[in-house]
Amino acid sequence: MTASTTRRTTAARSRIAAVGAIAVAGALILTGCGDQTDSGSGTKEKTSDAPLFSKLPKKIQDAGVIKVGTDAAYAPMEFTEGGKIVGVDPDIAQAMEKQLGVKFQFTSGTFDGLITSLETGRQDIAMSSITDNKKRQEGLDDKGAKIGKGVDFVDYFSSGISLLVKKGNPENIKSLDDVCGKTVAVQRGTIYEDTFKAQAEKCGDKKLTIEAFDTDAEAQTRVKAGGAVADLNDFPVAAYIAKTSGGGNDFEVAGQQSDVGLFGIAVSKENTQLRDALKEALDAIIKDGSYAKVLEKWNVKDSAVPSATVNAGK
Numbered sequence: 001m002t003a004s005t006t007r008r009t010t011a012a013r014s015r016i017a018a019v020g021a022i023a024v025a026g027a028l029i030l031t032g033c034g035d036q037t038d039s040g041s042g043t044k045e046k047t048s049d050a051p052l053f054s055k056l057p058k059k060i061q062d063a064g065v066i067k068v069g070t071d072a073a074y075a076p077m078e079f080t081e082g083g084k085i086v087g088v089d090p091d092i093a094q095a096m097e098k099q100l101g102v103k104f105q106f107t108s109g110t111f112d113g114l115i116t117s118l119e120t121g122r123q124d125i126a127m128s129s130i131t132d133n134k135k136r137q138e139g140l141d142d143k144g145a146k147i148g149k150g151v152d153f154v155d156y157f158s159s160g161i162s163l164l165v166k167k168g169n170p171e172n173i174k175s176l177d178d179v180c181g182k183t184v185a186v187q188r189g190t191i192y193e194d195t196f197k198a199q200a201e202k203c204g205d206k207k208l209t210i211e212a213f214d215t216d217a218e219a220q221t222r223v224k225a226g227g228a229v230a231d232l233n234d235f236p237v238a239a240y241i242a243k244t245s246g247g248g249n250d251f252e253v254a255g256q257q258s259d260v261g262l263f264g265i266a267v268s269k270e271n272t273q274l275r276d277a278l279k280e281a282l283d284a285i286i287k288d289g290s291y292a293k294v295l296e297k298w299n300v301k302d303s304a305v306p307s308a309t310v311n312a313g314k
Contacts, residue, residue: 050102052100055277056100056101057273064102066102066104068125068127069107070108072106077129089129091298100277111187112189131313132153132261132312137313149269154265154267154279155310161258162232162234163238166224166226173255177199182230183229184208185212192232224250235257
């Protein structure tokens with residue numbers, strides 16, 4: 001995904017269980033990560049046989065989980081199925097769990113609140129098809145004004161953006177230039193909204209009207225109803241929507257991919273130890289082949305990166 005916060009639209013959605021259930025689940029998680037040994041000071045330290053467990057911050061080791069903020073409305077990257085968050089990102093995270101020895105605990109919320117959730121400490125990371133770019137790294141808004149501390153990204157996926165239009169492409173949209181003088185729909189706070197805004201300037205007097213919505217599903221509905229000629233999305237997402245929505249009868253992808261960039265796992269700039277551990281874990285699953293298996297499962301293997309990078313987005 002890609003937003004001023006990420007992608008697409010990668011705030012936390014929390015599902016709170018009963019206190020007793022949390023206590024039991026927490027105990028199970030801690031036990032599952034490995035033996036606990038007495039440090040000699042009356043407290044017990046957590047251990048794990050996972051190869052990269054020792055690289056994690058002690059707070060994460062003790063918790064046994066990495067709290068992940070996502071916007072689970074972006075299939076096939078992350079979406080809800082049967083009450084569970086599934087998709088490319090959760091599967092990559094699951095592969096990384098074996099390297100790190102802790103669980104990735106996904107909580108869904110609105111995309112434009114994901115980076116804020118890192119600044120407040122509500123989440124440890126954000127993983128939601130978030131496009132890595134300099135503005136997000138430096139905490140800048142669209143006009144270059146400082147609005148936050150910025151975040152670091154561990155880049156794990158490569159994707160271009162594509163136009164999603166109504167089936168049959170009644171307006172004959174083939175490129176961004178073809179939307180000038182028309183109305184488009186997009187998810188608010190995403191890089192796609194930025195792309196449409198940049199195109200609006202290029203359109204000049206041939207005014208481009210941009211309708212921004214809280215979710216991409218709302219933008220899709222607008223296009224399906226004929227109120228907008230196109231939505232903008234990452235190619236894997238657009239292709240998945242075109243294939244599955246209405247049995248493949250609602251939408252199609254128009255034209256070629258453009259603006260190929262990187263999706264990154266967002267981490268607070270103050271949490272460099274966690275960032276570096278995530279990078280090592282990603283490199284490990286790329287090397288052992290489990291990363292490739294995830295991408296093949298979701299038919300997005302062309303979006304593979306050869307190695308993990310940090311803040312490689314432009």
